[in-house]
Amino acid sequence: QKEVEQDPGPLSVPEGAIVSLNCTYSNSAFQYFMWYRQYSRKGPELLMYTYSSGNKEDGRFTAQVDKSSKYISLFIRDSQPSDSATYLCAMSGIKAAGNKLTFGGGTRVLVKP
């Protein structure tokens, strides 16, 4: 079993719908939680960053962290075709030398016009 689990999708939604993504993890030492967006043939770009538990909102994006359940979520409101991409969750903070991100496998999202 991987440290971070993420449904690979694809998740297909109509334009304007809410996209709901989530990851579960097993290592309770993770403290920093990130969501990256990756377009085809491109590098991951950071979307949201959350420390410990709680919610964070940035425009159409909301990130939630529930450390008690080891569960994180990303919501995209008013989805656009340009949101079609693979979304990767990532975490860090375990007692390791250096800053090391552990990634989920990514969820592919398709927003249909």
Place this chain on the structure above:
Amino acid sequence: DTAVSQTPKYLVTQMGNDKSIKCEQNLGHDTMYWYKQDSKKFLKIMFSYNNKELIINETVPNRFSPKSPDKAHLNLHINSLELGDSAVYFCASSQDKGWGNTIYFGEGSWLTVV
């Protein structure tokens, strides 16, 4: 201006060859990384350097040798390439090596070994 740039973007080579991927960051960061993304999209860290010093080496075969001539550059040299080395290799950087530092990724280098 590209923050983290890596070359080449695409590389097709035969088994047994030796190849290098170069990476440069212009963000003034102290820490650089190499990550590998396999066909199932899983990104895994390979190496991390902080101010030219190796700080993370994640069970990577000895055929992979990173080299950091200065803190703005981290190159990856691969000897005796194998079919299983085919993947996308991402260079990345962060302000420093502390946990929680935001990591910025390059565009990736697609390596295909035939």
